[in-house]
Amino acid sequence: MLESLSYLIAVLAVLVGTFFSVVGIIGLVRLPDVYARMHATGKVSTFGVVLLTVAAVFVTPLAWSKALVLIALLILAGPVVSHAISSAAYRLGLPVKQALRDDLARHRLDKSADVASQPSPPLTASRAEGAPRS
Amino acid sequence: MLAYIRLVVICWLIYLALTANLELSNLIAGLLIGLAIAAIIRPVSQPLAIGRLPAALFNLLRYTIWLGIDIIRNGIRVARIVLDPKLPIRPGIIAVKAGMKSELGVALSAHAITVTPGEQVVEIGEDGTMYVHCLDVVSSAASAEEAQRKRRAMLERIFE
Known part of the structure; x- marks a missing residue:
């Protein structure tokens, strides 16, 4: 059993x-x-x-x-x-493909920005080619 | 001294668990290996409150169960996304504030996020901000702050 x-x-x-x-x-x-x-x-x-x-x-x-x-x-x-x-x-x-949003890329572009507490860009703004590189 | 004893006991218990053999010779061998490891590592002494140990272990168990439920729930969710013919992913990277001072706390938060399927930490900023890649960024962004607050409360209860 x-x-x-x-x-x-x-x-x-x-x-x-x-x-x-x-x-x-x-x-x-x-x-x-x-x-x-x-x-x-x-x-x-x-x-x-x-x-x-x-x-x-x-x-x-x-x-x-x-x-x-x-x-x-x-x-x-x-x-x-x-x-x-x-x-x-x-x-x-x-690149992050089909990314709806990429806070890390925004942080890299503007080091001083407080990304976490900022309002995020609208989620519908889809980018085809992923994160812009610095 | 207390740090040495703690390290030796932990090493001894892991050795006994791995060998699964409680004969006297094996007990002594494990103790010797623990002492050797402690002599090599030289742990720095930390304030150690033995009276808090049962509460910390209980909170650790609770945290483990909570994490396990989270892993299973998110695992099923990701399996559904992967098996869906349309592949409905909405990937993206969101920033989540860890809100913890200690590096151990940030590391364990990042571990908890990464171990659940569907979310993983790509980068940790100098101020403890975690950049989390999500398979479904819309629903993750909605619940990330709340989940991190819960996680932080549980981790602080273990280590405080």
């Missing part, structure tokens, strides 16, 4: 984890630029790998404490990676 329950949980975790991994890869292919793609790949690490680790706890001799440390390290390190890649991309000058 308990064994079949743990199998059920493991199968569910594998299915959901695989689903989110597949969605992440589809997003990696479909989304337009590097920033949006990092959202999709970040999901593979948070949902996909974490849920597969959870499944491994239930059906393999992996100790739960080890899995807990692994999940904590994944959750801590994953965002650092995607932030580093997107920050590097912005410094390289890759």
Whole structure:
């Protein structure tokens, strides 16, 4: 009884984890630029790998404490990676495609401006070619 | 001294969790490894209030659960955007004030934003302003200030 329950949980975790991994890869292919793609790949690490680790706890001799440390390290390190890649991309000058608004570019153009508390430009003003580069 | 003890205990617990083995020889080995790491790192001593530890741990647990719910909710939202045939994304970068003095607080706020799918911090300004890239900038801009206020309150309850 308990064994079949743990199998059920493991199968569910594998299915959901695989689903989110597949969605992440589809997003990696479909989304337009590097920033949006990092959202999709970040999901593979948070949902996909974490849920597969959870499944491994239930059906393999992996100790739960080890899995807990692994999940904590994944959750801590994953965002650092995607932030580093997107920050590097912005410094390289890759445009934010279809951007409705780009406060960072406004901040770069006018260092003294307090962008966060200023009223933002109307969100309908869509730019085709992304952020202007300084 | 207290900082050394804390670091050794943390390293010891992580070692025991990773090896999952509570034999005496393994306990001693973990303690020795913790002492070696503490000797290499040389932690600077900070004010340490042991009486606050249970409250801080409770708040940390609450923050983790809140973050987990946020991750799941936003994960489903982003999955729906990605699988939609029309790909209804409205990308953009918004500025969000962290409103926190300590660098650790700003870093943890940025971590919480980046770990939820659909939003990620591209750059952090010198004054602690976070530049957040969002897949759906309209709905994110509407809720960013409120979410950051909530996040800040929870983080301050852990570290104060």
